[in-house]
Structures are given as C-alpha cells and as structure tokens.
Amino acid sequence: MIELFLAAAISFSPADARFAHETAAGLVTNCTPRDAGTPEGLKAARWIHSRALQTGAAVHLDSFRAMTPDGQRAFANVVAEIPSANTNAAWIVLISHFDTAPTVKRPFQGANDGASTTGLLVALAAAIRRAGAGTDNVALLWTDAEECRVQYGPNDGFQGARRAVAQFRAQGRRVKAAIGLDMLGDRDLHVTVPPNGDGALKDLVFRAAKRAGLAALVSEGRYGVMDDFTAFHEAGFPAVDLIDFEYGSAPGKNDYWHTSEDTMDKISVESLEKSGRLVAAILNALGRR
Numbered sequence: 001m002i003e004l005f006l007a008a009a010i011s012f013s014p015a016d017a018r019f020a021h022e023t024a025a026g027l028v029t030n031c032t033p034r035d036a037g038t039p040e041g042l043k044a045a046r047w048i049h050s051r052a053l054q055t056g057a058a059v060h061l062d063s064f065r066a067m068t069p070d071g072q073r074a075f076a077n078v079v080a081e082i083p084s085a086n087t088n089a090a091w092i093v094l095i096s097h098f099d100t101a102p103t104v105k106r107p108f109q110g111a112n113d114g115a116s117t118t119g120l121l122v123a124l125a126a127a128i129r130r131a132g133a134g135t136d137n138v139a140l141l142w143t144d145a146e147e148c149r150v151q152y153g154p155n156d157g158f159q160g161a162r163r164a165v166a167q168f169r170a171q172g173r174r175v176k177a178a179i180g181l182d183m184l185g186d187r188d189l190h191v192t193v194p195p196n197g198d199g200a201l202k203d204l205v206f207r208a209a210k211r212a213g214l215a216a217l218v219s220e221g222r223y224g225v226m227d228d229f230t231a232f233h234e235a236g237f238p239a240v241d242l243i244d245f246e247y248g249s250a251p252g253k254n255d256y257w258h259t260s261e262d263t264m265d266k267i268s269v270e271s272l273e274k275s276g277r278l279v280a281a282i283l284n285a286l287g288r289r
C-alpha cells in the first residue's frame with residue numbers, strides 16, 4: 001500500500017500577523033528588560049512558553065547553565081516541535097532570540113530586536129500547525145543569550161543557539177535547513193540574506209520570495225552577520241539568516257538598533273505579515289508543498 005500524503009501549503013494571514021504583533025507587544029510589556037542570565041530573562045522564557053503552548057504545539061522550556069564572562073549563569077530556551085507524518089524526516093529549524101542586549105543603555109525594549117521575531121515565531125507555530133503535518137519535522141526555537149554581555153567570544157553570546165546545536169547533534173537529527181529570523185518587524189522592511197549563509201539555501205530563499213510576490217523585499221546583504229544561525233552553520237548544518245539590519249530614522253542609518261528608540265511604534269503588523277509570508281513560502285519550497 002502506498003500512502004499518498006498531501007499536506008496543505010502553509011499560509012500566513014493578516015490575522016496571523018496581528019497575533020504576531022500582539023505577542024511581541026505582550027512580551028515587551030510584561031518582560032522588559034529580559035537580559036540573558038537574569039531572573040527577568042528566565043521570566044521571559046516562561047512567558048513565551050505559555051504563549052506558544054496556546055497554539056497547541058508541543059512546547060518545552062529547556063533550562064540550562066552555561067559559562068559567561070561573569071561565571072556560570074542560568075538560561076532557558078523555548079522549543080516547539082511540530083512533527084512530520086513521515087518517519088526519519090529531516091528537521092527544519094526556525095530561530096528567533098528573545099533576550100535584550102545587556103550592553104545597551106536603559107530603557108531598552110528590544111521591540112524589533114528580539115520581540116518582533118519572537119511574536120512572529122509564535123504566530124508561525126499556529127500557522128504551521130493549521131496546515132497539518134508536512135514532509136519535514138519543524139522545530140521552532142526561541143533562544144536565550146543571543147546577545148553578548150561584554151563582547152562576543154566562546155563564552156559570550158549565542159549560548160542558547162549553541163545549546164540547541166549540541167542537542168541536535170547528540171540526537172543525530174538531520175537538519176535540512178536552519179533559518180534565523182531577526183529584526184523582521186521594522187516598519188520600513190528590507191530583508192537581507194547575509195552572504196555568510198548556505199549557498200543553496202540562499203538561492204531557495206530568493207526563489208521562494210519571487211514565487212510569493214516578495215522579490216522586491218529581499219536582497220543579498222553586503223556584509224556577513226554573526227547571529228544565532230552561525231552556530232548551526234559552523235556545526236555543518238545548512239543555515240541562513242533573514243535580517244533587516246538597517247533600522248533607523250533615515251535610509252542607511254541604524255540609529256534605532258541597540259538604543260532606547262527600539263520601541264513598538266517602530267514595528268508594524270504589515271511588516272510582520274510580509275515576513276511571515278516569506279517564511280511560509282520558504283517552508284513550502286523546502287517541503288515542496
């Protein structure tokens with residue numbers, strides 16, 4: 001007997017975008033600041049965990065300790081897993097950090113940097129579940145400690161992503177694609193794919209964007225970017241980043257990034273909808289839905 005397996009394509013609607021925005025606003029209101037390795041950071045992880053559970057996905061809080069320049073600290077990732085109907089299916093990993101940068105002068109909300117894609121990932125969990133099980137397993141990963149405390153180094157920054165990579169390796173999971181999402185709520189949205197990602201995956205992103213009518217939104221970045229996806233890429237998993245690293249008061253400026261200007265009024269439902277549609281198109285291209 002051959003089982004024909006026809007999963008619906010994943011779609012991301014205006015209602016999904018409003019849900020993403022509400023979730024980002026909720027995180028900012030209830031959990032600011034949320035620096036990694038602090039009680040507030042752990043509170044943010046619990047808050048995201050409870051929100052993600054409401055999508056009906058299997059979600060767990062992954063608490064761990066890791067070294068920092070100030071000694072061992074407690075961290076927590078949030079992980080949702082939406083399994084495929086196929087046995088031995090590969091994994092697609094969607095990643096957003098939720099922590100705020102401790103190096104930034106207060107007040108700092110991280111509305112775009114951290115909260116926007118955290119909300120987007122919760123709404124994507126709902127959208128993916130709605131489509132039903134696909135050809136791949138999907139993991140949604142909200143990482144702690146993307147930001148560094150002092151300066152990026154082996155024990156400073158990306159502890160959450162490195163933790164997840166180590167777990168995927170230990171479990172012998174096959175990763176088809178790891179996709180980092182960062183700063184994708186910007187009202188003035190221009191998504192870039194940094195050059196230091198996987199070549200085939202970058203091509204797939206551009207093809208998917210074209211098919212979704214979003215070709216004008218996405219371009220290859222001029223500069224390499226260090227972000228959570230780098231931990232996956234360095235581990236030999238195909239990985240790519242989607243980031244809008246031009247976040248400011250005028251074109252070419254980045255004066256809202258890592259400043260007290262990174263507030264909810266700088267992000268929009270419309271941008272989250274475009275970002276969500278782009279990720280849905282990439283998932284559909286990866287799974288040939």
Ligand SMILES: [Zn+2]
Pocket residue numbers: 101113147258
């Ligand atoms: Zn940041």
